[in-house]
Amino acid sequence: MSFGSRLSRLVAERGPLCVGIDPHPALLAKWGLADDIAGLERFTLTTVEALAGTVAVIKPQAAFFERFGSKGVAVLEQALAGIREGGALSVVDAKRGDIGSTMAAYADAFAGADSPLAGDAVTVSPFLGFGSLRPLLDLAAANGRGVFVLALTSNPEGAQVQHARGAEGKTVAQSMIDAAAAENAGAQPLGSVGVVVGATVTGLGREHDLSALNGPILSPGIGAQGATAADLKAVFGDAIGNVLPNSSREVLGAGPGVSGLREAAARTVESVRSVLGE
Ligand SMILES: O=C(O)c1cc(=O)[nH]c(=O)n1[C@@H]1O[C@H](COP(=O)(O)O)[C@@H](O)[C@H]1O
Numbered sequence: 186m187s188f189g190s191r192l193s194r195l196v197a198e199r200g201p202l203c204v205g206i207d208p209h210p211a212l213l214a215k216w217g218l219a220d221d222i223a224g225l226e227r228f229t230l231t232t233v234e235a236l237a238g239t240v241a242v243i244k245p246q247a248a249f250f251e252r253f254g255s256k257g258v259a260v261l262e263q264a265l266a267g268i269r270e271g272g273a274l275s276v277v278d279a280k281r282g283d284i285g286s287t288m289a290a291y292a293d294a295f296a297g298a299d300s301p302l303a304g305d306a307v308t309v310s311p312f313l314g315f316g317s318l319r320p321l322l323d324l325a326a327a328n329g330r331g332v333f334v335l336a337l338t339s340n341p342e343g344a345q346v347q348h349a350r351g352a353e354g355k356t357v358a359q360s361m362i363d364a365a366a367a368e369n370a371g372a373q374p375l376g377s378v379g380v381v382v383g384a385t386v387t388g389l390g391r392e393h394d395l396s397a398l399n400g401p402i403l404s405p406g407i408g409a410q411g412a413t414a415a416d417l418k419a420v421f422g423d424a425i426g427n428v429l430p431n432s433s434r435e436v437l438g439a440g441p442g443v444s445g446l447r448e449a450a451a452r453t454v455e456s457v458r459s460v461l462g463e
Pocket residue numbers: 205207246278308337338339340381382383405406407408409410431432433434435
């Protein structure tokens with residue numbers, strides 16, 4: 186089954202929320218853990234235990250694992266296996282992007298059929314050109330996996346590149362959204378090539394159009410970056426039905442107890458559902 190189909194089904198069942206696993210040193214300290222491989226492992230496996238059976242999507246941020254080298258990457262692989270066992274979908278937040286021939290190697294790593302580093306989807310950076318992503322797009326589709334392409338990121342610096350306009354007057358972000366839409370054309374009930382649009386962005390309606398995407402919109406920025414579930418309606422308007430909000434630090438800060446983590450995630454799901462009118 187395609188990633189888009191699996192995502193639609195699980196979001197309908199568990200609610201529209203992605204929780205990030207971002208083991209920042211400050212969060213490890215808040216949980217009473219050392220900033221070392223044992224702390225990373227405890228933090229990660231506790232979060233997976235708490236949430237893999239209840240939230241729709243879990244997004245481990247690769248950087249926090251890579252900072253510990255190969256042992257950290259092994260913990261990321263363990264997390265992906267645990268998320269799968271718990272029934273959630275995983276998005277490996279790797280934000281990779283390179284020339285096409287190198288992208289083929291990233292495709293093997295993050296979308297290969299038996300790769301231990303492959304989740305259900307991966308985030309990619311399209312700023313070497315959308316076409317450079319082709320090997321990963323193709324392998325992900327062949328293996329029922331998804332891809333989230335950065336379009337309008339939640340950080341203030343993103344606009345410098347993403348709001349720039351090409352010859353035909355479209356922003357770079359809109360070109361990425363349109364290219365993703367072309368990948369998703371005809372997919373039912375939802376395509377597997379998503380875009381990333383921060384919940385903190387403003388001016389989306391005037392400048393950008395997500396109506397033809399037919400794919401998921403991963404929207405980080407809820408909680409620690411200042412956006413609230415209520416902001417989603419203003420940011421996304423009619424496209425809100427395809428939005429998958431992400432919250433990392435705000436939910437993770439409710440640990441180290443498993444029940445505290447579950448309650449924080451449930452509260453966030455409820456606030457998103459109330460905005461969606463469900
Ligand atoms: O691709 C992402 O997930 C992402 C894109 C973006 O535009 N902004 C953004 O914050 N993210 C990621 O989403 C997470 C947000 O974490 P919190 O700010 O703690 O909720 C981090 O892992 C970021 O790397």
